[in-house]
Amino acid sequence: QTVVTQEPSFSVSPGGTVTLTCGLSSGSVSTGYYPSWYQQTPGQAPRTLIHSTNTRSSGVPDRFSGSILGNKAALTITGAQADDESDYYCVLYMGSVMVFGGGTKLTVL
Amino acid sequence: QVQLQESGPGLVKPSETLSLTCTVSGGSISGYYWSWIRQAAGKGLEWMGRIYSSGSTNYNPSLKSRVTMSVDTSKNQFSLKMNSVTAADTAVYYCARGQTAMVYWGQGTLVTVSS
Numbered sequence: 001q002t003v004v005t006q007e008p009s010f011s012v013s014p015g016g017t018v019t020l021t022c023g024l025s026s027g028s029v030s031t032g033y034y035p036s037w038y039q040q041t042p043g044q045a046p047r048t049l050i051h052s053t054n055t056r057s058s059g060v061p062d063r064f065s066g067s068i069l070g071n072k073a074a075l076t077i078t079g080a081q082a083d084d085e086s087d088y089y090c091v092l093y094m095g096s097v098m099v100f101g102g103g104t105k106l107t108v109l
Numbered sequence: 110q111v112q113l114q115e116s117g118p119g120l121v122k123p124s125e126t127l128s129l130t131c132t133v134s135g136g137s138i139s140g141y142y143w144s145w146i147r148q149a150a151g152k153g154l155e156w157m158g159r160i161y162s163s164g165s166t167n168y169n170p171s172l173k174s175r176v177t178m179s180v181d182t183s184k185n186q187f188s189l190k191m192n193s194v195t196a197a198d199t200a201v202y203y204c205a206r207g208q209t210a211m212v213y214w215g216q217g218t219l220v221t222v223s224s
């Protein structure tokens with residue numbers, strides 16, 4: 001069974017840049033997996049940041065960007081702010097099913 | 110603006126069937142894919158499955174034996190049923206729209222499985 005992998009935790013300084021990744025336990029992530037990214041704060045529904053690798057959802061600031069880096073999908077946050085401290089999840093579309101990664105807890109300090 | 114709202118019992122007894130409905134407003138249910146996602150307390154998100162407005166479905170293989178999704182285009186609603194629930198099915202359940210990603214989300218509803 002294919003597992004979608006994410007870093008369990010990451011930290012970034014305010015104003016800094018951080019790249020979170022989304023990989024596969026076996027194989028490489030490509031645009032054909034339509035990687036998407038979601039931000040979730042405690043008690044709230046997820047917010048869609050990026051879909052189809054690099055398309056920002058409506059209202060998402062351009063300091064959030066998506067890409068493919070090597071064999072993984074990536075979410076880059078440029079100029080991190082305190083309210084970016086959240087859990088971040090990626091999803092890969094595998095034909096007829098979607099699979100979530102385990103999530104990355106991002107700390108801004 | 111498309112809005113989704115989950116509804117259903119907040120408490121279900123073990124071994125019984127969990128039933129939830131998602132009502133779509135601000136847009137038609139037709140022509141789109143609709144998913145259910147859940148999240149147990151302190152855990153990650155789990156995609157449960159999706160239904161197209163025509164009624165075709167795809168389910169998470171780990172839940173496929175217990176899950177049924179349906180759609181009612183006349184009411185702009187789609188539904189989730191999961192049988193033989195246990196305490197492990199206690200979670201916040203979200204509905205969402207999207208084919209290759211979840212673009213619109215409901216606010217979620219907590220379902221507790223307990224006697």
